[in-house]
Amino acid sequence: MVTTATALDPGEEFSKARLRLWIRLYRAARFIETELRERLRREFDMTLPRFDVLAALYRQRDGMLMSELSRALMVSNGNVTGIVDRLAGEGLIARTRRNGDRRTSIVRLTPEGFRYFRRIAAVHEGWVDELLGVFGPREVEQLSQLLKPLKPEHETDREDQT
Amino acid sequence: MVTTATALDPGEEFSKARLRLWIRLYRAARFIETELRERLRREFDMTLPRFDVLAALYRQRDGMLMSELSRALMVSNGNVTGIVDRLAGEGLIARTRRNGDRRTSIVRLTPEGFRYFRRIAAVHEGWVDELLGVFGPREVEQLSQLLKPLKPEHETDREDQT
DNA sequence: CGGATATATTTTAAGCTTGAAATATATTTT
DNA sequence: AAAATATATTTCAAGCTTAAAATATATCCG
Secondary structure, three states, X not given: OOOOHHHHOHHHHHHHHHHHHHHHHHHHHHHHHHHHHHHHHHHHOOOXXXXXXXXXXXXXXXXXXXXXXXXXXXXXXXXXXXXXXXXXXXXXXXXXXXXXXXXXXXXXXXXXXXXXXXXHHHXXXXXXXXXXXXXXXXXXXXXXXXXXXXXXOOXXXXXXXX | OOOOHHHHOHHHHHHHHHHHHHHHHHHHHHHHHHHHHHHHHHHHXXXXXHHHHHHHHHHOXXXXXXXXXXXXXXXXXXXXXXXXXXXXXXXXXXXXXXXXXXXXXXXXXXXXXXXXXXXXXXXXXXXXHHHOOXXXXXXHXXXXXXXXXXXXXXXXXXXXXX
């Protein structure tokens, strides 16, 4: 018998390959994330969740609903409430009442928050550039294309508007 | 002038490409992670951190030190303490004293923990297979190779022994 | 030996995270 | 309009997470 396990049971083998890929993807993301979190704390006394909220609001200058923030950051509604509370307490963002719907309010960067985020974001981009430094232009392109389809159903596949 | 922005300032443009890749990587990992966490909770009343500890101990049947667990899972030392405490309280793992060094103890799966984990792991592997279903054999291979170099310095690049 | 230094782990305080329940407001249905 | 249903958000309890301080044990070195 010279048949291989793969030939006999390709499905099971392939399932293991996907599992290994998941572990590698998870650890890669975790490695970068840990490094960024530590640097944000050390250099700017900033947490990653706070940074993420500021980044989302920086992209959407007109402001966002709590539920939009929650969806954009892929975290729970209740989670956003706490982070927004703290950022608002520090004066970096502000909730503004809406005329139409009194359940909701629009969250925006304050001018101070805008300046503050821009300053950090420039450094942050440099860190990412450094941490992903092992990837050249070709690899960055390949990875981006390959990872594209891996997203929640509800995210329509329109082009990014940034 | 027919020069492009890329030609004028390739460094800055490329830095943005790496940033976009990081965001895509982060969101991809987060999407899978969220889905797995929810299913583990719903189907097995199990949390992801607990599952990760059990998985690490399943691979290392001889047991691991707290610090080895911490490094393997890329979480802080103090974090591991709490999760191990709870799992030990449930009888799924056990700490055993060491003769040589009284600062440390070896953490192992109990027979019950072993059976319990094996049952969950089989289902878990199916979920990963489904969630990464958009990737065919070629893409899985490409992604695995591309992501390989992205890991902390201290992880030597020996082949996996699993 | 005995003090200094190093290593392994736990504890602590603060913040993050989740799912579920609670609250508040809007919209639909009868 | 009143009741029922739906939507948006907050609150809550439990667990996770981190960095820093504390504890406990080992090792080194004079």
